[in-house]
Amino acid sequence: MRDAATQNTPWDYLIRGAKVFDGSGELPVREDIAVADGKIAARAPELPSAMARKVIDGCRRWAMPGLFDIHTHYDLELEVAPGLPESVRHGTTTVVIANCSLGLAFGAQRKDGADPVVDCFARVENIPKSVLRATADKVDWHNPKEYLQHLNRLNLGPNLVTMVPHSMLRIEAMGFAASIARDPTEQELVAMEGLLEKAMDDGYAGFSTDALPFHYLANQPNTRKTIPTQFARYKEIKRLTEVVRRKGGVWQATPPKNSTIGTIRTFLLSCGRLHGKPLKTTVVAALDVHSNRKIVWLARLLARVLNSRLLKGDFHLQALAAPFKTWSDGAVTPLSEEIEALRILTETEVEDREIRQKILNDPEYIDQFKAMWMHGKKGFGLARLKRLLRLEDYAFNRSMADMTIDVCPLKAWEGMTFAQVYSRIRALKTGKTEPLADNEAMLIRDYFADVKDEGDFVLAMLRAFDREISWHTVSANRDERLVRKLLMDPQLLPGFNDSGAHLTNLAFYDGNLRALKLASDGGDTDVAYMVRRLTSDPARVFGVKGGTINVGDRADLVLIDPSALRRLDHNNTVRRQYRQAFQHEQLVNRTDGVVPLVMIAGHPAWNGDGFDQCLGQTRMGTVLKTTF
Numbered sequence: 001m002r003d004a005a006t007q008n009t010p011w012d013y014l015i016r017g018a019k020v021f022d023g024s025g026e027l028p029v030r031e032d033i034a035v036a037d038g039k040i041a042a043r044a045p046e047l048p049s050a051m052a053r054k055v056i057d058g059c060r061r062w063a064m065p066g067l068f069d070i071h072t073h074y075d076l077e078l079e080v081a082p083g084l085p086e087s088v089r090h091g092t093t094t095v096v097i098a099n100c101s102l103g104l105a106f107g108a109q110r111k112d113g114a115d116p117v118v119d120c121f122a123r124v125e126n127i128p129k130s131v132l133r134a135t136a137d138k139v140d141w142h143n144p145k146e147y148l149q150h151l152n153r154l155n156l157g158p159n160l161v162t163m164v165p166h167s168m169l170r171i172e173a174m175g176f177a178a179s180i181a182r183d184p185t186e187q188e189l190v191a192m193e194g195l196l197e198k199a200m201d202d203g204y205a206g207f208s209t210d211a212l213p214f215h216y217l218a219n220q221p222n223t224r225k226t227i228p229t230q231f232a233r234y235k236e237i238k239r240l241t242e243v244v245r246r247k248g249g250v251w252q253a254t255p256p257k258n259s260t261i262g263t264i265r266t267f268l269l270s271c272g273r274l275h276g277k278p279l280k281t282t283v284v285a286a287l288d289v290h291s292n293r294k295i296v297w298l299a300r301l302l303a304r305v306l307n308s309r310l311l312k313g314d315f316h317l318q319a320l321a322a323p324f325k326t327w328s329d330g331a332v333t334p335l336s337e338e339i340e341a342l343r344i345l346t347e348t349e350v351e352d353r354e355i356r357q358k359i360l361n362d363p364e365y366i367d368q369f370k371a372m373w374m375h376g377k378k379g380f381g382l383a384r385l386k387r388l389l390r391l392e393d394y395a396f397n398r399s400m401a402d403m404t405i406d407v408c409p410l411k412a413w414e415g416m417t418f419a420q421v422y423s424r425i426r427a428l429k430t431g432k433t434e435p436l437a438d439n440e441a442m443l444i445r446d447y448f449a450d451v452k453d454e455g456d457f458v459l460a461m462l463r464a465f466d467r468e469i470s471w472h473t474v475s476a477n478r479d480e481r482l483v484r485k486l487l488m489d490p491q492l493l494p495g496f497n498d499s500g501a502h503l504t505n506l507a508f509y510d511g512n513l514r515a516l517k518l519a520s521d522g523g524d525t526d527v528a529y530m531v532r533r534l535t536s537d538p539a540r541v542f543g544v545k546g547g548t549i550n551v552g553d554r555a556d557l558v559l560i561d562p563s564a565l566r567r568l569d570h571n572n573t574v575r576r577q578y579r580q581a582f583q584h585e586q587l588v589n590r591t592d593g594v595v596p597l598v599m600i601a602g603h604p605a606w607n608g609d610g611f612d613q614c615l616g617q618t619r620m621g622t623v624l625k626t627t628f
Contacts, residue, residue: 158600282493373458
């Protein structure tokens with residue numbers, strides 16, 4: 001309610017003279033935007049400034065609806081830092097949670113000694129187990145409806161859209177042990193259908209599953225098993241997606257990577273021609289994987305075929321607007337989970353360096369590791385041919401020239417690639433160069449004396465530094481022109497920022513800004529198109545209100561400085577910071593100067609220089625429920 005002193009100034013804010021992209025895809029117009037009581041009160045040229053308590057200069061700025069981040073793993077961060085500042089500062093005002101089958105809709109689910117929140121989230125999110133356990137300790141809800149009520153009691157920054165996570169649904173109906181061991185009984189499958197339908201009636205947007213070989217459990221004795229959703233067969237997925245289809249919801253999924261036939265069969269579920277009604281489906285992800293160049297071509301072809309008039313699908317592959325740059329803490333990186341010889345190291349407890357040293361010095365493991373590392377790199381045969389043609393089976397291409405050291409106890413090696421360090425060590429051992437420091441000579445003597453080839457060298461690096469070395473590589477989206485083409489493809493949808501996941505391994509919080517920058521190469525027409533793809537289009541796909549700034553709409557809007565956006569080196573925005581909420585370091589993005597204002601329901605959450613003091617302390621966003 002307004003007090004008496006503000007009755008004569010009916011608008012809280014007036015944004016003056018911005019170039020307005022309204023989310024419709026139409027070309028922008030230059031006009032003012034008035035905000036009152038959390039909503040868009042007026043839009044027109046030359047609105048009277050005297051009617052506003054505060055006037056914000058929008059000249060030389062773009063105004064647009066708040067941006068959607070459709071693939072996040074913020075489920076745990078919401079419990080410790082509900083303002084979600086690392087997304088808000090980049091213009092995101094709505095996030096989708098409970099992706100990849102993981103979430104908190106059914107509470108802590110601690111039964112029979114199992115701790116699913118820790119087991120399912122620790123390796124996926126790379127959040128310390130102590131933080132996960134502390135979060136699970138505070139859980140006081142037990143079903144999806146209570147979870148929505150809990151979320152709406154949080155001091156939310158962005159709005160939330162949530163889905164029913166299949167792994168947790170399986171655990172709820174079958175129990176944890178059974179969910180990672182067998183098919184459901186008919187009674188259990190009927191129970192899953194009922195729980196899913198009830199949750200969607202309560203406002204959940206849909207249902208999420210996962211089939212990629214990157215998500216493993218974190219607690220013994222299950223560290224070599226994948227999360228529960230990956231034990232589901234086609235029949236189970238079909239039965240559950242039929243509930244989603246009937247309710248008009250959305251299915252978020254990942255493809256079964258190692259089965260082309262399985263992928264086609266699974267995603268034909270999107271098609272109205274075969275199943276009576278299209279099923280809205282959003283899939284991770286359309287990436288130009290460097291080690292296998294056919295993947296992106298097949299992905300685009302699949303989208304076109306499924307969405308054709310013949311099959312009548314509603315299928316949306318998500319396209320990442322950035323090079324897929326991943327950081328590794330020693331051997332711990334999302335890419336390692338796909339490769340057994342690396343996954344063995346990631347199965348260990350974070351603090352258990354002694355166990356990893358035993359593994360790294362075990363003769364059988366050494367042979368296994370070296371065989372993996374050198375596979376396809378020498379000799380003749382199919383593996384060598386596939387590597388030369390960039391048709392390999394793994395996303396990680398194992399090229400030392402592509403592995404750049406970011407943080408290292410031996411500071412002299414920071415900024416070097418593994419290939420450069422390897423060459424340096426060989427030169428030092430033959431006396432062709434001098435040590436950069438005494439500790440370099442000592443390190444080489446202690447750990448690298450017996451190095452004979454690449455495999456030996458990488459093993460020596462892991463023995464010497466364990467998780468204290470951080471290095472990065474770009475495994476996909478190296479060609480910016482192709483990335484732009486993917487983003488502009490109407491069959492795809494910008495997404496897969498993975499915000500909130502892999503704290504020290506990924507940082508794509510500014511993915512939406514990257515998409516806008518790439519689109520800006522085509523002028524206002526392409527920017528208007530991209531704004532629509534980041535706002536009203538995802539609102540439609542997920543069945544929620546938002547993504548527009550028409551009069552009467554919730555005032556979720558952002559200002560962008562197009563000059564600063566064009567100057568932004570969007571391949572150099574990653575920073576390291578310590579997050580007290582996680583008691584852990586995190587990779588984040590900084591795009592200072594690009595976003596002068598982020599407003600959520602009429603609250604200025606970010607002003608270009610810093611956050612409003614109310615972010616995370618006062619409720620700004622809300623849970624956006626779907627109405628079917």
